[in-house]
Amino acid sequence: MRLFQSVPERFRRTSGSEKSVVPPTGFTAQLTLFSAAAMAFLAVFALALSQASGRLADRWSAELARSATVRINAPKDQIDAQTEAVMKVLKTTVGIAEARVIGKDEQQALLAPWFGPDLPLDALPLPQLIEVIEDETGYDSDGLRQRLAAETPGAVLDDHTRWRKPLVKAADRLRSLGLISIILITLTMGAMIALAANAALAANAQVIRVLRLIGARDAFIVRAFVRRFTLRAVGGALVGTALGMVSVAFLPAASTAGGFLTGLGFRGWNWFLPLTIPLLAGLVAFWATRWAAFRRLRELT
Amino acid sequence: MIELENVSYNYGGGELLSNVSLNLAPGSFHFLTGPSGAGKTTFLKLCYMELRATAGHVQAFGADVRSMGRDDIARARRRIGVVHQDCQFLDHLPISENIALPLAVSGQSTSAEADNLDDLMQWVGLKRRAHALPAELSGGERQRAALARAVIMSPDVILADEPTGNVDWEMSKRLLSLLVELNRMGKAILIATHDLNLIRTAKSQVNARVLRIKDRHLQLAGADL
Known part of the structure; x- marks a missing residue:
């Protein structure tokens, strides 16, 4: 029983002490926040693009495949x-x-x-x-x-395959471009956070030295940095995602005349998709900082 | 508890220490003297595993340092209290938190040890300075705080590098009497110093051995003190 009670208590305590061992840094913190926000904002658009092109491809292949036209000259x-x-x-x-x-x-x-x-x-x-x-x-x-x-x-049958195929192909290609953009954005964010974490680790070399000397395990030191960068990335990504979603929501709707096209944006439950971006940002920041910190610590005694 | 066997240390530009052997047994009290630059600090660093011997064997609590992982070294350091020459605090934390830091990093509750911390702060005369930042303390106050941090985990071994370098004689005697008290509780003490008064005073209270680093070798200094 004691064991179970002590786990959350222990977590709260250690996380509290890890929080304070690294001195607060205004400038790099803001840069990390900004990068995460900008990347999340871009990710929302990439996601909207791949969603829209996906819809387009589905629609074109579904609607056009079942219909044909006979033209009589x-x-x-x-x-x-x-x-x-x-x-x-x-x-x-x-x-x-x-x-x-x-x-x-x-x-x-x-x-x-x-x-x-x-x-x-x-x-x-x-x-x-x-x-x-x-x-x-x-x-x-x-x-x-x-x-x-x-x-x-004078009658000619046109079953649309001639121009349907390249259109569907283009839409599919557009969707994969959107997905590739999301992957690139994710990797770039990971790289930026790893760089920021590296800078923070270098700036706090003395803190790390002192902590090691008084018997701190690497995991303790790493947690202090990981916690900080994960929170910053999630915070920044929340702001960026919110701004991105608002921008997408206020995009002018495609007119009925171009009803053949589709509005760039999210439909129905797809509005929940961008909400995964801050989560992804947190995961990326967690692993990027962890990787950078453990690598750095191995160079110290 | 800490054992050096034919240890040499080479900075890359020649050997600083050669063939040094020492056993820090429970209850032992050693002074380490020698001219500046002779390798006193290096010797201490070998003891708390910041440096690795280039030859010979160092054992800490029965384990060969060479075979210890980073976490093993961290755990071993919790049993070694070190008073550094330049104190080594986290400058953004108040001194009371700095003193309690070894508890925090080893996952112990600082609140459970609050009374202990209070007594310790009282003893080193820093109770009223508890909320001051390290930079706001005088050299002597920092030295006292460093000693308090070194002993808060109740370590088995205490290593001190010039602990009385910045404090007046009254405080030196108080620091010494704390170390003597800890020694009577069975802890091994090793103090690097060139304060001969301190060594003489200590010799009247405990059975202290005086070691001297001379020409890269560790010698037992005798009655010449």
Whole structure:
């Protein structure tokens, strides 16, 4: 029983004494705080970027994969007949869940972002578009192409793969760039904290010498420094993360016209992700300081 | 408890100590004399393991120093109280915390030892200066504080490097009588000094042996004092 009671008591006591053995240092403390805050701020953006590009890649591959477009280029008087013929073909094709003629209004809406709202559609030789949604099994696109070519010479099937693949690839690449940035930020923060800890250890060489002479084990001395740098890194990272999250929250939302893109930011539970940054900063600071301190102490008696 | 056997120490520019042997047994009282630069401080550093012998063997509490790890050395140092020539305090902590520091670093409760600390501060005449920083103390006060810190862990061996270098004769006698008292409790004492008065006074109270470092060797000084 005594043993269990003494553990928290012991922790409180030793941590209290470790706290005071290293003299307070204003300047390096502030530099560490600032570095941790700046890195956390950047990490929030890298995280937001990889989240957004991840969403983009998922969305593009999911939405575009299941849809295709049939485009009918024909003289004005033949277009209705050809559209009807194509619809007939589509309805009898296995694997197509839905085929829908895209009306004039819808076409106007699609083109509005590029040509403005007052486009005189009738004056333009626009092709007729038919949206095709495949079902679970999918259809044979080569077979469909051949049938369309036989029945309606002006109809072309576009299953989007041609431009969907590079887009999804780009989005995926963007997501990995975001992740690489987070890794680099983490390593840089570790390096900066190790440097700061090294400077602090050098500045406190006399303190360390005295502590060793009166019988302090390395672990005691290391704890004093680790505790300090971990708290600073966590504190700085909290501030940086908070500022980063606020900045992301107040980014202008992407307009519906570019609804095809996605807003840079977090959605739903993803808002909890940046909260792991201060935790990560603490872990990085803990190990970086520990490593630097033990390395340094080995050089002393 | 601390045993040196044919120990030599070489700074790199020639040997400072050659073939030195000494056994600090429980209850022994030694003085170490010799001209400045003869190697008194180096000898003490070999005893508290800050320096490693370049030849020969040093044993601390039955273990060969060469085979001891850093934590073993830290633990052994808790059983050795050292009064350094230049005191070696943590300058940002008040003197009472400096004196209690060995308790803190060895994980002992400083609050449980509060009465002890109080008595000790009283004894070395620093009770009213407890909250002063080391830099605010006089040379003599710092020396007394260093002695208090050296004995707070009730060590088995006490090593002192010129402990009376900065204090007046009255205080020297008080420091000596504390050391004599600790010696009667069975602790081994080794004092490096060239204060002959101190040695004479000590000899009237305890059976002290006087060692002299001369020409790199340790000799037993005899009746010439």
